[in-house]
Amino acid sequence: MKQVSIALLGCGTVGKGVIDVLLMNGPIIEEQLNTKITVKRVLVRDINKYEQMNLPSAILFTNNFQDIIDDEEISLVVEVMGSADFAKECIEECFKRGKSVVSANKDLIADYGIPLLKLSKEKQVDFQFEASVAGGIPIVRAMYASLNGNKIDEIIGIMNGTTNYILTQMTCRGITYEEALREAQVKGYAEADPTNDVSGYDAARKIAILGTLGFHSEVTFRDVQVEGIEKITAEDIRNALEMGYVIKLLAIARQDKEGISLNVHPGFIRKTHPLANVADAYNGICVRGNCVGDVMFYGAGAGSLPTASAVVSDIMNVVLHEHIGVTGQRDFVSHEAKLKPQASICSPYYLRLLVQNTTGVLAGIATVLATYHISIRSLIQKDETADIAEVVLLIDQSSHCVVQKALKELSELTCVHTIANAIRVIEV
Amino acid sequence: MKQVSIALLGCGTVGKGVIDVLLMNGPIIEEQLNTKITVKRVLVRDINKYEQMNLPSAILFTNNFQDIIDDEEISLVVEVMGSADFAKECIEECFKRGKSVVSANKDLIADYGIPLLKLSKEKQVDFQFEASVAGGIPIVRAMYASLNGNKIDEIIGIMNGTTNYILTQMTCRGITYEEALREAQVKGYAEADPTNDVSGYDAARKIAILGTLGFHSEVTFRDVQVEGIEKITAEDIRNALEMGYVIKLLAIARQDKEGISLNVHPGFIRKTHPLANVADAYNGICVRGNCVGDVMFYGAGAGSLPTASAVVSDIMNVVLHEHIGVTGQRDFVSHEAKLKPQASICSPYYLRLLVQNTTGVLAGIATVLATYHISIRSLIQKDETADIAEVVLLIDQSSHCVVQKALKELSELTCVHTIANAIRVIEV
CATH class of the missing domain: 3.30.360.10 (Dihydrodipicolinate Reductase; domain 2)
Structure with a gap:
């Protein structure tokens, strides 16, 4: 059976989960890959803390990233630290030294995903990040490989x-x-x-x-x-x-x-x-x-073992890629994004207004909305005995910008005490 | 831009969908792969029928599989015929001639999936079958690559x-x-x-x-x-x-x-x-x-475009595998399956009995169930005025075998008219 030594950067909830899954499901993983995966080194801040935990004694803990990057035996580094900038530096260093990386770090991927993918392609190494969105739910691979x-x-x-x-x-x-x-x-x-x-x-x-x-x-x-x-x-x-x-x-x-x-x-x-x-x-x-x-x-979408499930699937895919002789990296297309102005995004809205319990209130509200061509789908005035009554409205598809203007004008009506909330209604 | 010519075996609902998706989403597909995918040949029974349909005129229809297998330009064959045996012969022939195959055919995969995967590995070609289960839902790849x-x-x-x-x-x-x-x-x-x-x-x-x-x-x-x-x-x-x-x-x-x-x-x-x-x-x-x-x-789970979505993702993955230089095929492990005897599978059951509307009926039923150590979770006798009344029972976890025996004995009671149904209750 082949052997692959990996390193973890970080040993929090997810890192600990990865160690657990590799132990717990070792036989299943080994028979699929014909490879034994061993966690050789783990980067942590406080070594003493982890040496007292009940983790496999063969694991070498270090607080020095250099120990990991210099270890030629380690071909795959699993980044489970969280926070973007230090993680980015480490991963870039891994790529430059020919090490593949699996990351569960959404902060990192959201900020630097595309540049890192480009660098990994240039350096002919693997970069996988299934666990960065929604923990154990296999949505990342589905997006790029199935849909x-x-x-x-x-x-x-x-x-x-x-x-x-x-x-x-x-x-x-x-x-x-x-x-x-x-x-x-x-x-x-x-x-x-x-x-x-x-x-x-x-x-x-x-x-x-x-x-x-x-x-x-x-x-x-x-x-x-x-x-x-x-x-x-x-x-x-x-x-x-x-x-x-x-x-x-x-x-x-x-x-x-x-x-x-x-x-x-x-x-x-x-x-x-x-x-x-x-x-x-x-x-x-x-x-x-x-x-x-x-x-x-x-x-x-979170938790130690579910997130580790996604990380371990990435580790397995990286190992497999080596076995089936993948020489290149998938090309993640990235255009310049054309963003739609937020002001023009339309949806129906739920509005909750607190109003003076006097006559003419509803007429006042309806008039303002009509000025902005906002039609009312439903309106409920709760039978309040207090001075302040609650008016709940569902208004039709309206742009964010128009709704904001109308809300401002409503808030200036003397009969309107508070705009308590305005929540979009999602029609799917 | 690179060019890949493919052939379809079959042009029913799914085959037509594949042609539609490749046309409709051509630009998106091309930019991801830097490759233009062209359907060159399509195997059908009745050529005349398809030549009258509004399909791209460049497609060559044939009723002879040999035209496809002999075409050196075609490196990828998409099997969307349904039925197992003829499809299997065709696919084996494709593998032997170095052509990769994408199949949407559940009958085929359910019967011959593993032997075909082994052959494809031996012949160093790709074999993908995402669409064989649940149409557009990306479950197949999730099973082997994410979970x-x-x-x-x-x-x-x-x-x-x-x-x-x-x-x-x-x-x-x-x-x-x-x-x-x-x-x-x-x-x-x-x-x-x-x-x-x-x-x-x-x-x-x-x-x-x-x-x-x-x-x-x-x-x-x-x-x-x-x-x-x-x-x-x-x-x-x-x-x-x-x-x-x-x-x-x-x-x-x-x-x-x-x-x-x-x-x-x-x-x-x-x-x-x-x-x-x-x-x-x-x-x-x-x-x-x-x-x-x-x-x-x-x-x-079905339909022309949803199923074609899965087939096209497979086509794209095969093309991509060629680009990123995959030289081998994933190893699908297959042990000999150890099957559990059906008789020992336990679950709670819903039972519906039609009984004579006389005294002592419930006692009779309860006695039989007690004999088989089946406990009753709930029992409802509907207030029927007719001669035949309905008795509905939920019984606790019981093995299939025991329930069958108890039902047979119940059916022999003179007060039991019919065992109308016995349906398992799934506790998940």
């Missing part, structure tokens, strides 16, 4: 487990955002500083990667318009349910004649849509191609 | 669009099997002779393919225990709904210590399970791996 005969029109997904857990708890149990966030933190789904998840930045990186693959155009995190779930209230969730919708944090990449748009924002989605049933920390991604129609992928 | 680091415990899916359409209509509208079948025939979802679909043979071929890939063991159509949906009545569907379930035709491959089991049968599945929401002619497949957990794939 590649399609013109991709739309990618829409729930790509962040933390926010999906929070919204699911709010939906099922009627609790507030703050209560659900606290629970998620207790259960380990959300970090102490939850910003990266709840503000949508994590999902934005993933949709940038899928957009790049789907549209063959280089888009990055900075091209994504991001809006988080912090403003979603129990009232919004309840109103959505009453109207036949659930609220999800959606990452959306679309391409039409005007260009590419990339958005992360909370959205109303019909209860009957397959994505509506993606609950808790699970992820779900729908891809619409001009031949295949809608294809959906569902599974665990 | 390959997992020990696969279970594959469970809705893999036949015709039966899913029929069951969906029965569920949503309360119509009978016969009415739904007739509708499916009128809409073109079911053939005049629907046996292959409704009896489960089509799904059996697909689960044999996925089982082979997932368990690295050669299993064929003949290893699948098959039961169709012909006996499902409107009453069964209504009872299922009342108990929180829907009925789906499920294709199930499982592997445990006792071996592999392959089954196609109608099953009760909880309304909240993702597969329960796979409606109409759509397909859905859940794969459970020991690292990744549950992953689900959903999409159009």
Whole structure:
């Protein structure tokens, strides 16, 4: 049996998972590859910490990347550190020294994926990154190797487990955002500083990667318009349910004649849509191609073993590529991306206004909307006895820009107390 | 730009779709491969029929396979004929002459997949078959290239669009099997002779393919225990709904210590399970791996363009393999399959009995079940005024063999008029 020695950069949740999977499923992996894969070296900050963990004693821990790059026996480096810049330097060094790389690092791929792919091609080494989007769900390879005969029109997904857990708890149990966030933190789904998840930045990186693959155009995190779930209230969730919708944090990449748009924002989605049933920390991604129609992928988008499942499949493919004598790297096309102006993106909206409970309020609101040629699909005024009443509207397809102007004008009406929320309705 | 000439064997729904996709998405395909793919020759039975269709005039139609095999310019042959034996001969001939093959033919792959993969490896050519399972859903490549680091415990899916359409209509509208079948025939979802679909043979071929890939063991159509949906009545569907379930035709491959089991049968599945929401002619497949957990794939399992989407991705991968200098073929491991005896497969069951509306009936039934150590989860006797009453039971985990014996003894009770149905309950 052949032998391949690999190194890990990082030994956190994912790195530890990779070591576990290679041990646990060693026989299955070996018989497919006729190769034994051994983790020889692992780069960590604090060596002492890991030497006390129950990991195979043959693993050499180091805090010096040079030990790994200089080891000629290591032909494959697995980067599972997170954070972009140091990882990028390490990976470039690996490529230059003829080592292939597998990365699970979405920050890195979202920012530097295409330049790194180009460098790996130039250096005739492999670069794989299945785990960088949606953990164990095999969406990355599907985009470039299975749906590649399609013109991709739309990618829409729930790509962040933390926010999906929070919204699911709010939906099922009627609790507030703050209560659900606290629970998620207790259960380990959300970090102490939850910003990266709840503000949508994590999902934005993933949709940038899928957009790049789907549209063959280089888009990055900075091209994504991001809006988080912090403003979603129990009232919004309840109103959505009453109207036949659930609220999800959606990452959306679309391409039409005007260009590419990339958005992360909370959205109303019909209860009957397959994505509506993606609950808790699970992820779900729908891809619409001009031949295949809608294809959906569902599974665990994070976690040690699910993410390691994707990393190990990449490791296996790199090893296999060596065996079947691959001499070149797939060419990832990347055009200059033509971005569509956000202001022109249209969708229906849910609006929740808090208004003075006086006569003429609805007339005032309707008049403003009519000025902007916004038609009202439905309007519910809740039977409030208090001074402040709630008005819930569903308005027809309107551009972001027009809605913003109308909201500004509405907020200036004396009868309007607060624009509590404006959430896009996704019609898929 | 490079040029690749291909031939199609067959020009039915899928073959026509392949021609359409290559034309429609030509620019996207060309820029990814830096290659123009041209359909040069097409094998058909009746040349005149196709020459009158609105297909690119450069295509040469022939009814003689020799024209294709002798054409040195053709390096890739796409087999979209259906039926196994003639297709197998043609493909073997292609391999021997150094031509790679893409096949969408589930009958062929289910029966001869592994021997053909071995031959293709021996002859150093490519053999791809993504479209042979679930049309446009990228499940085949996911099994061997993305989930390959997992020990696969279970594959469970809705893999036949015709039966899913029929069951969906029965569920949503309360119509009978016969009415739904007739509708499916009128809409073109079911053939005049629907046996292959409704009896489960089509799904059996697909689960044999996925089982082979997932368990690295050669299993064929003949290893699948098959039961169709012909006996499902409107009453069964209504009872299922009342108990929180829907009925789906499920294709199930499982592997445990006792071996592999392959089954196609109608099953009760909880309304909240993702597969329960796979409606109409759509397909859905859940794969459970020991690292990744549950992953689900959903999409159009048939149809001209969705299936062609998978075929074209295979064509592109074969062309790409040539470009990136692949000199070998992936090694598909195949052990001798150790099959688990069907009699020992356990599941809960739904039983529907028609009984004489007399006293002592329930006691009689319960006594027989107790004799076989079968415990009753729930029992509903419908308040019937007629002579014949309906008794609906959910029984706990019991082996197929024991349930069959108990049913035989129940049918011999004088108070039992008919065993109307016994349907397995799938707990996933």
